[in-house]
Structures are given as C-alpha cells and as structure tokens.
Amino acid sequence: MTAPQEVRAAIDTAYRNEWGQVVATLIGATGDWDLAEDCAQDAFAAALSTWPRDGVPDRPGAWLTTTARNRAMDRLRRNAAASTKLRQLAVLSRGPVEPPVDAIPDERLRLIFTCCHPALPFPARVALTLRTLAGLTTAEIAKAFLTAESTMAQRLVRAKRKIVEAGIPYRVPPPELLPQRLSAVAAVLYLIYNQGYDDESGARGLAAEGIHLARVLTRLLPTEPEARGLLALMLLIEARRESRITNGVLVTLEDQDRSRWDRAMIAEGVRTLDDALAMRRPGPYQVQAAIAACHATAPDAAATDWPQIAALYRELARLSPSPVIDLNRAVAVAMADGIPAGLALVDELDKSGRLNNYYLLPATRADLLRREGRVSEAAAAYEAALELAPTDAERRYLTGRLHSL
Amino acid sequence: MKYVLLICDDETCSPSMEEIAADPAYRAFAAEVDRRGASLGGARLRPVADATTVRVRDGETLVSDGPFAETKDFIGGIDIIDCADLDEAIAIAACHPYANRGCVEVRPVWE
Numbered sequence: 482m483t484a485p486q487e488v489r490a491a492i493d494t495a496y497r498n499e500w501g502q503v504v505a506t507l508i509g510a511t512g513d514w515d516l517a518e519d520c521a522q523d524a525f526a527a528a529l530s531t532w533p534r535d536g537v538p539d540r541p542g543a544w545l546t547t548t549a550r551n552r553a554m555d556r557l558r559r560n561a562a563a564s565t566k567l568r569q570l571a572v573l574s575r576g577p578v579e580p581p582v583d584a585i586p587d588e589r590l591r592l593i594f595t596c597c598h599p600a601l602p603f604p605a606r607v608a609l610t611l612r613t614l615a616g617l618t619t620a621e622i623a624k625a626f627l628t629a630e631s632t633m634a635q636r637l638v639r640a641k642r643k644i645v646e647a648g649i650p651y652r653v654p655p656p657e658l659l660p661q662r663l664s665a666v667a668a669v670l671y672l673i674y675n676q677g678y679d680d681e682s683g684a685r686g687l688a689a690e691g692i693h694l695a696r697v698l699t700r701l702l703p704t705e706p707e708a709r710g711l712l713a714l715m716l717l718i719e720a721r722r723e724s725r726i727t728n729g730v731l732v733t734l735e736d737q738d739r740s741r742w743d744r745a746m747i748a749e750g751v752r753t754l755d756d757a758l759a760m761r762r763p764g765p766y767q768v769q770a771a772i773a774a775c776h777a778t779a780p781d782a783a784a785t786d787w788p789q790i791a792a793l794y795r796e797l798a799r800l801s802p803s804p805v806i807d808l809n810r811a812v813a814v815a816m817a818d819g820i821p822a823g824l825a826l827v828d829e830l831d832k833s834g835r836l837n838n839y840y841l842l843p844a845t846r847a848d849l850l851r852r853e854g855r856v857s858e859a860a861a862a863y864e865a866a867l868e869l870a871p872t873d874a875e876r877r878y879l880t881g882r883l884h885s886l
Numbered sequence: 887m888k889y890v891l892l893i894c895d896d897e898t899c900s901p902s903m904e905e906i907a908a909d910p911a912y913r914a915f916a917a918e919v920d921r922r923g924a925s926l927g928g929a930r931l932r933p934v935a936d937a938t939t940v941r942v943r944d945g946e947t948l949v950s951d952g953p954f955a956e957t958k959d960f961i962g963g964i965d966i967i968d969c970a971d972l973d974e975a976i977a978i979a980a981c982h983p984y985a986n987r988g989c990v991e992v993r994p995v996w997e
Contacts, residue, residue, distance in 0.1 A: 599949040600938035600972055639935060647936045647994045650971035658973070661947070 488533045495541040496525060497693070500616030502542055503549050505592035508613075508651060514641045516553055518613065524549035589614070590653050590701045593694075597666040598649050605640035606669045612637055614697075615690045625676060625687050663702070667711045667766060670694050674715050678722070688722075691715060699753070709757035710767030716750035717773035719743070731878040735782040747777045765801040768793055787817035804835035808845055820853045840869035844879060856886050900933060903996065930996040938992045940976050949976055953991050 503524060507517035524545045538544040596609040604626075611617040617625075623633035643649065654662045674691025695712040702708045724737040732738075754770045772793045779785040794810035807830055815823020827846050836842045847862035863883040870876045906912050937953040969975045975992045 598972075600951055600976075602951040605951075643936050646932055647938065647992075648969070648972045648975070650973050654973065 485533060488537060491537040491541065492525065492528050492532065495528065495545060496616055499542040499545050500525075501589050501592060501614040501697070503545050504613050504616075505588040506546050507549055507553055508592060509588050510550070511553060511557075512645075512651065514613070514644065516556065517549075520549040520552040520556070521545075521616075523552045527552075587653070587701075589697065591651055593666055593698065593701075594653050594662055595644060595649060595651050597662070597669045598644075599662070599665050600647060600649055601640050601643060602636075603669075603672075605636050605643075606665070607672055608633055608636050609640050610669050610694070611673065611687075611690065614694060617690070621686075659705075660707075663705060663707055664764075666698065667707060670698065671711060671715070671766075674719075678718065688715075688719060692719065704760070706757040706760040706762050707764040707766050709753050710764060710770050713750045713754035713757060713770035714766050714773055716746050716753065717770060717777045720746035720750065720777060726874055729874055729877060730881065731874045733878075734776055739781065742777065747774075750774065751778065763796070763800070765797060768797045768800060772797070785816070787813055791817045804830060804833070805839070805841075808836060808839075808842060812845060812849075815849050815852075820849050824849050824853075838869055840866045840871065840875070842866075843869070847879075847882070851882070851886065860886055903930070906930075931993040932996050936994055938972060938976065940992065947976070 500521060503521040504517045507520055508514055511517060527548050528541075528545060532538070592613055593610065596613055597606045601609070607626075608622050611622050611625075612619065619634050619637060620630050622628075623630040626633070644651075653659075670691050673687050673694065677686060677688030677691060692712070692715050695708070695715055698708045699705075699712050720743040721734075721737060723743070724739070724741040725732060750770065751774050754767065754774055757767050757770070772790055775786050775790050775793070791810060791813035794806060794813050798806045798810060808827070811823045811826035811830065813823075814826055824846070827842070827849065830836055831842060831846075843862045844866035847859045847866055850856075850859035850862055860883060863879055863886075867876060867879050867883070870879055901909070934953050937951075939950050939953060941948045941950075972992065972994075
C-alpha cells in the first residue's frame with residue numbers, strides 16, 4: 482500500500498512524462514492512432530486502480546507501455562481483420578519490455594514530426610500535438626483555443642484520417658528535410674506556448690506544455706540549435722510573466738518590476754541559448770532568444786543594450802522577413818540611434834500598408850511621439866491604436882497612456 | 887488525342903465506391919465509355935480534405951495543407967505516380983516544372 486496522494490502524484494507525473502511515449506510506441510507498432518490513444522487511456526486507468534494496491538512500479542513508463550500493449554493485443558485478437566497489426570504487436574512483445582534507452586526518444590520524435598507535418602492544417606497540427614504528445618483531452622484543447630469541443634473533435638478525426646489516407650509517413654524526416662520540418666514543429670510548439678502566455682487566466686497550462694514539449698525536443702534533437710533556441714526563447718519570456726500584467730493592466734518591459742523576474746529561469750534560458758549559439762548555425766529562434774536575453778539580463782531599462790538589440794532585429798528580419806519584425810526593429814533603432822530614426826522607419830512601414838489594422842503600429846508611433854514631446858500627435862496616435870487594440874489589458878494600458886499625456 | 891476528365895463537385899455528396907458501382911447513372915456513364923472503347927485509365931481522387939500543395943520559390947520547397955482553392959487556377963493535367971508515402975510524392979511534385987510557377991496538388995487515389 483502506498484499513500485493515496487503519493488500514488489496520485491506518481492500517476493500525474495507519469496501522465497505528463499510517459500503519455501506521449503506510450504502513444505508513440507503503440508502507433509509505431511500498430512499504425513492505428515485511435516487504438517493507441519484508447520489503450521494508453523486504458524493503461525492509465527489501470528494504474529489508477531492497481532498502483533494504490535500494489536504500489537508504484539519501479540519503471541512506471543515500462544509498466545504503462547506493457548499494459549497498453551497487452552490491452553491493444555486483447556482488442557486486436559477480438560478483431561480477426563487486424564491480424565497484421567497483431568503480428569506487429571506480437572513482435573514488439575517478444576522484445577524487451579522497455580525499448581532500449583536510445584530508441585525511446587526516437588519513437589516520440591516520430592510522433593512529433595508526424596503531428597506537425599506541413600500537409601496537415603496548422604490548427605490540426607496544434608491539436609494533434611497537444612492530444613497525442615501532451616495527453617490533453619479534446620475538451621481541454623477546445624477550451625484553450627476557445628473552440629467548440631465538437632469542432633476540435635472533428636479536427637482531430639480529420640487529421641488522423643488524413644495521416645492514414647494521404648500516406649503521411651510516421652517517421653523522423655531524412656536529414657535533407659529536417660531543417661524545414663523542424664521549423665514546422667517549432668511553430669506549433671511556440672504557438673502552444675504563446676496561447677498560454679497571452680491568456681490572463683484560462684490557458685496558462687499551455688505555456689507549461691509548450692516549455693515541456695520544447696524540452697523534450699531539445700533532448701531528442703541535441704544537435705539542432707534551433708530546438709534549443711526555441712526553448713531558450715520560451716524560458717526568457719516566461720521568466721517575466723509575473724510582472725507583465727498588474728491588476729489587469731499591461732505593463733511594458735520598461736516599467737516592469739524586475740525584482741519579480743524569475744532569475745533561475747533567466748539563467749537557464751541564457752545557458753540554453755549559449756549552448757545553441759556555440760553550434761554556430763543561427764536561426765530565427767536563436768536570434769529572438771538573444772533579443773529576449775538582452776532584455777532579461779539588463780539591470781534596468783536604461784541599461785538595455787539597444788544597439789545590440791537593433792542589430793539582432795536586423796539579422797532576424799534577414800532570416801525571416803516580416804513587417805512585425807520591422808516594427809520591433811524601428812523601436813530598437815529609436816532607442817539606439819534616436820527617436821527620429823525610429824519614427825522614420827515606422828512611417829515607412831505605415832506607407833507600405835503591410836501592417837494595416839495592426840494596433841501596435843499606431844501604438845508604437847504614439848509612444849515614440851510621446852518621448853519626443855509631440856503631445857497632440859501622440860494623442861491622435863493613441864486614439865488610433867485604441868480603435869484596433871484586441872484585449873482589455875491592452876486597451877486599459879493605452880487609455881492610461883493617453884490620459885497621462 | 888487523349889483526354890483526362892477531372893471530376894469536380896462541392897463534396898457535399900461523397901458516395902462510397904459501392905454506391906457508385908450500384909448507381910444506374912454511373913453504370914450508364916461507364917457503359918457509354920466502354921461502348922466507345924474510350925477508357926485509357928483513370929482514378930477517383932480522395933476529397934479535397936486529403937490534399938497537399940507544393941510550391942518551390944527561390945529553391946525552397948513550401949508545403950501546405952489543402953488545395954490551392956478559392957482562386958481561378960484550374961487543374962491542367964495529372965500524373966499518376968506510385969510512391970512509398972506522401973513525402974516521396976511531395977519530392978516528385980517539387981520536381982515538376984509547374985511547381986515553380988503554379989502549384990502541384992498531391993491527392994491520394996481512392997482505392
């Protein structure tokens with residue numbers, strides 16, 4: 482007998498760490514995504530009833546994989562048409578209970594790359610990754626993305642069907658495809674993280690899931706610097722979470738209470754980034770992490786290394802051109818080379834029309850004009866930004882700025 | 887002179903192969919093609935939900951979900967290829983000259 486709360490904690494930990502592995506192993510053996518998920522679910526249900534009686538097994542992952550596999554064999558035996566899958570499972574069951582240590586990452590990695598295959602619609606990649614790798618329920622995913630549960634369920638069904646019917650391979654892509662496919666995986670994980678970061682209350686768990694999955698990715702792909710760059714970026718942003726919104730009002734980086742930043746997390750982020758940069762293959766996530774590191778390690782706002790940040794934004798714009806990056810660069814240039822230089826870049830962007838209806842364009846102009854003491858122009862720009870601001874926290878922030886002019 | 891018939895609809899109706907085989911209208915169509923000896927082969931395509939689109943720009947292969955729909959582009963021809971999986975089909979599609987200006991839609995065959 483083990484204390485109930487200890488068992489509960491062990492099962493929670495196992496769920497978090499082993500779900501993806503159990504599902505990946507069963508998909509690898511049977512090619513059947515629904516069967517794999519059902520049997521993984523069964524294995525965790527079995528743990529709930531068995532572990533309090535028999536104690537937590539020494540290797541929970543092996544126990545869960547074996548239980549899920551036996552359950553899959555039971556189900557397939559009842560279905561004569563599935564004899565090929567049954568043979569594959571039987572082969573698996575003759576092997577060691579736990580796959581060799583170096584094979585474990587491989588199996589989950591196949592699952593990540595398959596879930597994030599670019600032939601799947603982007604929202605389906607996100608949903609499938611959260612379902613099969615993180616073990617979130619359809620209801621939880623739907624809630625986090627403010628979608629009806631039925632819509633999310635349909636999205637998952639269609640994605641799994643497409644994997645089978647369009648012949649999406651269940652494997653890690655070959656080296657020549659890896660950089661391109663890794664960026665698809667990173668985009669999914671970063672969206673998962675950001676969904677949790679932006680949400681003021683409901684979807685915070687997603688930020689943790691994003692970081693967890695990015696950690697898994699760095700362990701599985703130790704020689705890919707962009708995987709580390711992504712993890713470093715998430716850690717460096719996450720470290721500032723507590724100071725970002727106070728009483729429902731957005732607090733800008735400049736005004737944040739830096740004593741509330743998570744120093745341990747910043748240190749880990751910087752270490753992870755250094756490991757990535759040492760591989761000398763820069764990419765967009767490493768550059769973004771480097772920018773976040775500049776902010777996170779500045780003792781105060783005034784001591785921020787703006788010339789370095791402006792240079793990094795120039796590099797980022799080269800690696801992945803986007804008008805939003807150009808806007809961020811304009812701010813960095815304003816801080817490094819003087820407001821007029823930044824304003825000129827903002828005006829250029831505005832004229833290009835590439836950021837129409839994006840509230841941060843007028844908000845940025847307003848802020849730069851305010852710093853220049855051009856009060857009436859700043860007020861007009863704040864009003865334009867208020868028209869476009871997407872959330873209450875942002876509207877409250879802009880209103881506050883407008884009134885303090 | 888050869889022709890390829892691209893059968894398009896809005897997919898609100900997606901009968902099974904059995905239903906098609908049993909439908910008198912399809913049987914009459916097939917009988918007419920047989921009577922004329924016109925059939926060179928062809929295949930029914932999986933629905934648009936199973937489509938993948940490939941483009942090559944500046945040497946980079948861009949892969950995205952779904953058909954290149956909601957445009958005035960139309961399908962200009964088909965190649966039938968036998969591949970291990972979708973990735974191999976994408977690799978072949980990326981070699982097609984049209985991938986450099988238009989796009990190549992990879993659709994699994996209903997079998």
